[in-house]
Amino acid sequence: MTDSPVLATRALTKVFTTGDRTLCVLNGITLSVQKGEFLTIMGPSGCGKSTLLHLLSGLERPTSGDIMIDGQSIIGLSRRRMTLLRRAKIGFIFQFFNLLPNLTVRENIALPLLIGGERPESRRAHLDALMEWVGITDRMEHFPHQLSGGEMQRVSIARALANTPAIVLADEPTGNVGTHVGEEIMRLLRACADDRGQTILLVTHNAKDAARGDRVLFLNDGVIASNYVLTGPEVNERRIFACLQELGI
Numbered sequence: 001m002t003d004s005p006v007l008a009t010r011a012l013t014k015v016f017t018t019g020d021r022t023l024c025v026l027n028g029i030t031l032s033v034q035k036g037e038f039l040t041i042m043g044p045s046g047c048g049k050s051t052l053l054h055l056l057s058g059l060e061r062p063t064s065g066d067i068m069i070d071g072q073s074i075i076g077l078s079r080r081r082m083t084l085l086r087r088a089k090i091g092f093i094f095q096f097f098n099l100l101p102n103l104t105v106r107e108n109i110a111l112p113l114l115i116g117g118e119r120p121e122s123r124r125a126h127l128d129a130l131m132e133w134v135g136i137t138d139r140m141e142h143f144p145h146q147l148s149g150g151e152m153q154r155v156s157i158a159r160a161l162a163n164t165p166a167i168v169l170a171d172e173p174t175g176n177v178g179t180h181v182g183e184e185i186m187r188l189l190r191a192c193a194d195d196r197g198q199t200i201l202l203v204t205h206n207a208k209d210a211a212r213g214d215r216v217l218f219l220n221d222g223v224i225a226s227n228y229v230l231t232g233p234e235v236n237e238r239r240i241f242a243c244l245q246e247l248g249i
């Protein structure tokens, strides 16, 4: 891990307006994430964890505040430039996989390359290695409906990594898979940070998963309620539980 922030925000806010109702979901989030850091984000349902990841990936715009990727503000970027930046630097893993039903496993994983203008055939070895790494090689010609939840999440991880993004945002990737697959997914994400130098932001409700990170951040009432560096797995999990209890989460 180096000390150059790959991702940073300053006084980030997000207000949703629906009819005459306004909802201030994020109310001044300032954070800084280092290259190769594994940050986990926890907080009660509806506190804005997914919203924060959507803002960081440029999928949604903040109401105010700033977001810097590699020191560059993304706030003023046109939609097109934001899309190009996202494709180049960010991989997103969704809770509900978001695979395209009419594409095979291989085609789903190759999609980011295709969209980026690359011919997937020219990256065959890369895609094969990725499928091997996530353990989905023997399912590569299957369609999503033929896969288990765990297999779909493996495909979703491989797709998020296809462009070798510097930043991986994962929104409850273990929320819809069994414990065993969840542990395997955590092992893969940990390896992204440890072996590949990728920066991981993981949203989770699971204290055990959160304890695998380098640092945990608790969101509550629109702000960062607590933020601490983790030291050893056993101590971590207990500290995380204590923090959740203290926050009434």
Ligand SMILES: Nc1ncnc2c1ncn2[C@@H]1O[C@H](COP(=O)(O)OP(=O)(O)OP(=O)(O)O)[C@@H](O)[C@H]1O
Pocket (backbone or CB within 6 Å): 016, 017, 018, 023, 025, 043, 044, 045, 046, 047, 048, 049, 050, 051, 052
């Ligand atoms: N597009 C939108 N328009 C209006 N309100 C929204 C929109 N998106 C999210 N919200 C609201 O913002 C709040 C935060 O939502 P968000 O999905 O970020 O929560 P979360 O922390 O990810 O929750 P969970 O743990 O249940 O996934 C919720 O009250 C939600 O209803």
Ligand SMILES: [Mg+2]
Pocket (backbone or CB within 6 Å): 049, 050, 051, 171
């Ligand atoms: Mg969410």
